[in-house]
Amino acid sequence: MKENNQVSVPVIKRLPRYHRYLEELKNLGIVRISSKELSMRMGLTASQIRQDLNCFGGFGQQGYGYNIEQLYNEIGLILGINKRSKAIMIGAGNLGHAIATHLHFENRGFDLVGIFDNNKNVIGTKVGGRTVLDADTLEEFCKAEKPVVAILCIPSEYAAENADKLVSLGIRGFWNFTQYDLMHRYGDVAVENVHLGDSLMTLCYQINKLSDSDEVQK
Amino acid sequence: MKENNQVSVPVIKRLPRYHRYLEELKNLGIVRISSKELSMRMGLTASQIRQDLNCFGGFGQQGYGYNIEQLYNEIGLILGINKRSKAIMIGAGNLGHAIATHLHFENRGFDLVGIFDNNKNVIGTKVGGRTVLDADTLEEFCKAEKPVVAILCIPSEYAAENADKLVSLGIRGFWNFTQYDLMHRYGDVAVENVHLGDSLMTLCYQINKLSDSDEVQK
């Protein structure tokens, strides 16, 4: 139970995965689980699980293990997904459209309260039950609604100017789908990048490495 | 120049980022750059850049630095994005549609040669200039075309069965957009996960941590 000092990023990144596995176990009707059993299901070590969880508190009991529903809720609390921070989306193109309709924001701590675009053909259309708003009304909207997170689904070349403007309008975090690197640009602004192009290139490297080693074996 | 021993994953994950910065510099017409200058632009140390690049070979020259175009090409070669591995997409829903039309596969080492779905309403429609094929013809298609990578844009509950089948049909890598954890399931199969839900939860954590520390300051 050491909430005082900062928890490392890799630990945080593992929390959603724990959450997913616990949800599945919960839905299977299983009540308790030991770190050992969970570790085997998840492909980790029991030690790592116990240490990860212990960054936030002792949720288990000796001889018993962890109560699945309780641990599931605790991790939800740690992640803060029970709160509903307001999010807006900038860019309602192909990708924005898919993100807006595909993701369950409400299960992950957010409310998607506005979708903006500057394309006259898109403004006014419905995306996942929400009407796409004119980007010109963004400032007005932000002053009224005070969203904290912006989802950037715009071409990379417009990322910097949009991000600067959004920060000035009170945005405190970005879900960044552009290639542009927002990190290190602002002080106290959270940035979560989804660089799909980078991800695809990484896969490319892995594939080529596999076929290289195939050739070596022959 | 130590190509013998395995290069660590974090290094590989940084390569696409170097590639992006170099492309930008190239487009600006800049010819050469030192590790020091690049480090300042990218928010890294010069030492780290030199060490990363040196995993693959000596691409620079003392007193000169790196030739941007050459380094750009070298990193492309390392990643293998000049080859064109065949990829297929499974699932042409919202997300699949967006991925297929939004990403430039051909710049990242892949050719998207087939898109499959089992929804009769989607089969036969065009997605990014490609006709969506019937999932029932997948086996036949794979035997003829021999794709190496599958992009999974299907609901998580169908991920396991589809992945097993695809591996048996010769697929050697997955770009996995489902929540399902494919890792550790097969031996020599590359998996690149894009867990959007996890990413959003991580952002949620960061946002809440920021506002917590705001409250502490007050």
Place this chain on the structure above:
DNA sequence: GTTCTTTGTTAAAAAAATGAACAAGTTATT
């Protein structure tokens, strides 16, 4: 030809992640 720059490389130190071990508390069994 001298000075300046900057790499590739090695080494060392620091930080972070992972794994092993165990006392102490809980549950199950006899």
Place this chain on the structure above:
DNA sequence: AATAACTTGTTCATTTTTTTAACAAAGAAC
């Protein structure tokens, strides 16, 4: 009630990764 079997929280050790520093060697600039 006593004993055995489990399993956590926690500490310590190991491994991995990152960071930093240093410097000979080689090209660039003047």
